[in-house]
Amino acid sequence: MRETWVVGAASNRFGKMKESGREAATRVAMEAIRQSGLSPKDIGYTFVANAFGISEHQGHVGPLINNGLGIPEVPSATLESACSSSSAALHEAYVHVAGGFIDVALVVGVEKLSHLDTLAATSYFAVAADYAFETKNGATFPGLYATLASAYRQEFHPKDEMFGAIAVKNHANAARNPHAHFQKEISMETYLSSPMIASPLRLYDCCPFSDGASALVIAAKEFVQRPVTEPLVFRASARSGAVTDMQDRPDLLGIPSTRLAADKAFRQAKMTPKDINFLEVHDCFTIAEALALEDLGFLPKGTAAKESYEGLTARDGKLPVNPSGGLKAKGHPVSATGASQVVEIFEQFNGLAKGREVPKAEVALAHNVGATGGSCSVHIFSRR
DSSP: OOOEEEEEEEEEEBEEESOOOOOOOOHHHHHHHHHTTTTGGGGEEEHHHHHHHHGGGGOHHHHHHHHHHTOTTSSSEEEEBBBBHHHHHHHHHHHHHHHHHHHHEEEEEEETTTSSOHHHHHHHHHHTTTTTTTTGTTTTHHHHHHHHHHHHHHHHHOOHHHHHHHHHHHHHHHHOTOOSOOOOOHHHHHHHHSSSSEEEEGGGOOOOOOEEEEEEEEEHHHHHSSSOOEEEEEEEEEEEEEOOOOOSOSSSSHHHHHHHHHHHHHHHHTOGGGGOOOEEEEBBHHHHHHHHHHTTTSSSSSSSHHHHTTTTSSTTSSSOOOOHHHHTTTTTTTGGGGHHHHHHHHHHHHHHHHOOOOTTTOOEEEEEEETTEEEEEEEEEOOO
16 A cells, blocks of 8 residues: 555535535645645546535536546546545545556535525435434434434433534634634523523534535645645545444444554554544544544443533644534535645644634544434544
8 A cells, every 4th residue: 555645635614615615625626736836737537525415406516526526537436425525535645646546636525505495405404314213213413413412411411511612613723714604603591591402412512514625635645746735644444334324323422433443443553542642533422532532442332522621622722623613604505524624734734723723733533424324434644
């Protein structure tokens, strides 16, 4: 396997896009390529993540992006893995480059749903669950994650403020991120007074629907030779699956696919959680961030919410988590989310995360979940 790098990364501001998903994807792809110092002609394969492109009446978007980049002859593939679509695309790009099939790959994640009403957008999201056993019977993702939150609270009895601390922290980080949907801090009082969405989840426990696009350029070290940026060196690229339906899981105190993918990733990297300086984790709801920290092996079961409240996961804490603001406040444009986590790591390593810098950022982990854990990707990166 060849040493493989991320040499370019770009994202637009998440929120509501006036342009189409196709236009946004092409624009951020060109920016990532420009930043890498390479040319579109260097791209050997384009991996596109776009779970809900049909909402714009547009499938087969990869060739359209390549057309816009001036490389219509380059092959493309569109991947769907729910919320982990672009991290799945990243894994495929890594395999192709590290395996020697191509020298350079482009990963693009894009989603646009803001032109739909809330019911329609929620319906699109819901197709990532099991329609026959969950969605058809009234389950929504807030409801499913509320089930996980209820099980966690019943077992460990955390205070509301502990989950509030996760939301407050992520909004504070997003306020310093120009890519973020919500660039506004919130107080604990604001969190506690927000309406209940799906008990015990309040409004500020939940991430927003967002439009957005993110792109990454993946290249073999031997091809780049003299990078113009500080590249992210792949130390691990691992994926796993697990039982999709909650009624079939042995317990509801974690997400099994996270545990499996984390075990693979740490073995690949020959590292432990102690080697990681900061994390970007999948926090579609505040309970998801707590479960991620425990399932990834950073904290014992039942302690993550308490440790967050005590400041461990703050940007200047011992274990910074989601300096980007996470899905919670940076936003969650489904298929762009996984790639955007890597954009944050790239910006941290390249001195581009102005005002939200993580001290001594040398090794970072990105964790991206599909739906309630049917899919999960874990990537570990270091400096050269």
